[in-house]
Amino acid sequence: MRTVLFGLTLTTLALALVATATGNPAAPAAIPGCAKGSLNLLNEGQLTLATDNPAFNPWWAGGSKTKDWELNDPSTGQGYESAVAYGIAKRLGFTKAQVTWKAVPFTRSFAPGKKPFDWYMAQVSAYPERRKAVTFSTSYYNVNQAVAGLKSNPISKVRSLAGLKKYRLGASVGTTSYNYIVKYIKPDQAPRVYDSVADVVTALKNKQIDGLVTDFPSMGYITNVQVPGSTVVGRLPNQGGVQEYFGLVFQKGNPLVRCINKAITQMRNDGTLKRLEVRWLGQKGAPILK
Amino acid sequence: MKIFLVSEVFILVFALAIAVLRSLPGPVFFPLRALAVVYVDLFRGVPTILVIYILGFGVPALQLPGVPIDPLFWGVVSLVLVYSAYVAEVYRAGIESVHPSQSAAARSLGLTHGQTLRFVVIPQAVRRVIPPLLNDFIGLQKDTALVGLLGVVEAFRQSQIEVAASFNYTPYIATAILFIALTIPLARFTDWLIARDKRRLQAGRLA
Structure with a gap:
């Protein structure tokens, strides 16, 4: 645990340095038809946002462990998702103090009933099937899945999707990663499914699986800090012409999504998202497996 | 279902062995009795989920040569260890419910302690504890879901x-x-x- 924390501190320091070097984004333009008072919010004049606890790097950063937040306090504005959240808030005219955060486990984010947040963000993939239960925003991050393995395992030499077939792969339950394995890699051995990414990481360390599949941005922390001697084998190509993306989760039918989408589109068009991506998720590329 | 059936066979045998160890008479067998008691105390006291994590993730993490790392194997081992402790107690209750006069009668007829257990005590004991045994097996069947934690x-x-x-x-x-x-x-x-x-x-x- 100590080494993990130490590594985390290092990563955080590095991130903080990058953050100060890049400076502040340009002042945003207001969004027509989305005056602060007209928005459908849980608490008037307040944005009530939620994410999972612990909030993992690099999506959340700062390492500001608090009473309520095990790893990173989302209210620091550090980390990709936190930065995006405050970016949207700013465009809608909210100050930093008008944004409050709640810890909500992923499984409760889509539980039936009234949601205790305006939106939820924790790398939730916006699948068509899920749209029956919740409303998603437009993409704030286009994601690729990726495979990691130990350098000592022959999987690290694999350069094609078909080459992955003969290996034992593992993923976390209920993730795109798992679906990808089953649908597109179709391995010869049944994939292993774990409760959390932390358990998949343990299994990789223990050599109980040959390859770990999760979203590419999470790979940096896993291969650099968590599993010594591991490497990113490659990124997995999008399938069926569908780009997988992370969307903000809203109560089904919440009209708030319309204005949030405008803010996200604005951030995409003016290059803010790209800049945040480089700042928080920027990493050496890994080959895309064909 | 396979996990359940495989574990059940081992549990039935293993638990009976522990119950018999625990019922051995005389000071000579004290260490064996103590061992059985410690075993039951230990595995009834630790939550099943913890045993599964310890054996399924912890043991393979040691990377000992020759020790399997297969999660299915360790899942079954965990269930057998935990449930044997419960089932051993059920068996013991059955064994103790057979009136001492029966063992005494069997011994006076010249049966050894082993024969007495085999032909007189255990057949009656097992019949009496069938309902609580079933209770444990339903519990076991449901707990196979915990093996899923290891990736199965x-x-x-x-x-x-x-x-x-x-x-x-x-x-x-x-x-x-x-x-x-x-x-x-x-x-x-x-x-x-x-x-x-x-x-x-x-x-x-x-x-």
């Missing part, structure tokens, strides 16, 4: 996968119904066993 996809894990894919909870209900569909026939079967036993016992009395 069983019924519950499969339903979790479906739920997460669609944000729709119906697969949980379907899994619950599946579990019930398995346990209810088992319960009726035991009822029938008990009833048959009772009939035979009463027939014996009349004769």
